[in-house]
Amino acid sequence: FRINMSEIIKLAELGKGNYGVVYKALHRPSGVTMAVKEIRLSLEEATFNQIIMELDILHKATSPYIVDFYGAFFVEGSVFICMEYMDVGSMDKLYVGGITDEGVLSRIAYAVLQGLKTLKEEHNIIHRDVKPTNVLVNSSGQIKLCDFGVSGNLVASISKTNIGCQSYMAPERIRVGGGGNGVLTYTVQADIWSLGLTILEMAIGCYPYPPDSYTSIFAQLSAICDGEPPRLPSCFSSEAHDFVNRCLQKNPSVRPGYQELSTHPWILKYQNSDVDMHTWAKANLESRAAGNIER
Numbered sequence: 297f298r299i300n301m302s303e304i305i306k307l308a309e310l311g312k313g314n315y316g317v318v319y320k321a322l323h324r325p326s327g328v329t330m331a332v333k334e335i336r337l338s339l340e341e342a343t344f345n346q347i348i349m350e351l352d353i354l355h356k357a358t359s360p361y362i363v364d365f366y367g368a369f370f371v372e373g374s375v376f377i378c379m380e381y382m383d384v385g386s387m388d389k390l391y392v393g394g395i396t397d398e399g400v401l402s403r404i405a406y407a408v409l410q411g412l413k414t415l416k417e418e419h420n421i422i423h424r425d426v427k428p429t430n431v432l433v434n435s436s437g438q439i440k441l442c443d444f445g446v447s448g449n450l451v452a453s454i455s456k457t458n459i460g461c462q463s464y465m466a467p468e469r470i471r472v473g474g475g476g477n478g479v480l481t482y483t484v485q486a487d488i489w490s491l492g493l494t495i496l497e498m499a500i501g502c503y504p505y506p507p508d509s510y511t512s513i514f515a516q517l518s519a520i521c522d523g524e525p526p527r528l529p530s531c532f533s534s535e536a537h538d539f540v541n542r543c544l545q546k547n548p549s550v551r552p553g554y555q556e557l558s559t560h561p562w563i564l565k566y567q568n569s570d571v572d573m574h575t576w577a578k579a580n581l582e583s584r585a586a587g588n589i590e591r
């Protein structure tokens with residue numbers, strides 16, 4: 297079905313990102329609760345039309361590891377992207393204090409890997425923006441990816457207007473000027489770096505290159521390019537260390553691919569054992585709800 301603005305009732309603001317605002321909304325004709333992302337851009341109408349057309353392929357990207365896409369439209373200088381509402385929220389809100397349960401961490405890593413693999417193998421899409429805010433959780437305990445670089449025009453328009461203060465970009469991307477200026481084709485390996493950094497951040501409970509330890513964003517970016525990659529603390533298992541260290545290798549050509557990582561001992565160990573993601577997600581939902589009431 298096609299969605300338009302008049303059919304949508306905004307219910308609440310879910311969050312603000314670098315690129316726009318995300319609302320919880322009700323689609324009146326279907327009764328479906330959805331997340332609607334609004335991205336303001338100053339573009340020609342023709343470019344908006346191209347973006348909407350490019351986003352259309354998301355209808356085909358269905359997987360238990362990818363957030364469902366319901367449709368996109370533009371109104372007065374903004375693109376609106378309607379997608380599945382993930383009621384527990386994004387990982388950045390859930391990892392407070394760090395996730396030390398390696399079963400949970402490993403299952404999250406597996407889900408992200410499967411999402412990335414499906415995007416690449418079935419749709420030839422490279423994510424380009426793997427980070428904790430783009431890994432979402434629902435109360436069934438499902439982990440799904442959102443916000444991938446499906447529309448070339450959208451990626452180009454956003455990267456012209458924004459630089460985040462926490463970079464998940466692989467060193468090889470930063471060296472050529474970041475932002476995807478076309479000098480270097482974006483590769484699967486760059487997403488693997490971002491996956492490693494994302495898992496590390498969720499484990500330790502903060503961005504691994506802490507912004508306040510650098511004098512500027514440039515100092516932080518040069519730490520990514522020139523410094524040693526960050527590591528897990530010693531309380532984590534040797535398999536977890538090995539997984540993260542393999543992803544965070546500065547030379548992209550030695551980073552493993554999706555297949556190799558999906559069968560890494562740290563992943564397999566928890567695929568074959570009970571990890572109750574449902575209870576973990578529910579507990580997170582309840583503690584967040586309690587926090588909201590106190591506030």
Ligand code: ADP
Pocket residue numbers: 310311312313314315316317318331333363379380381382383385386388389429430432442443
């Ligand atoms: P960013 O630019 O940092 O990736 P976004 O603009 O994509 O952030 O999203 C802002 C916030 O909105 C996210 O951190 C997340 O908590 C929330 N959000 C985004 N998409 C959804 C969704 N499908 N369901 C629930 N919450 C979402």
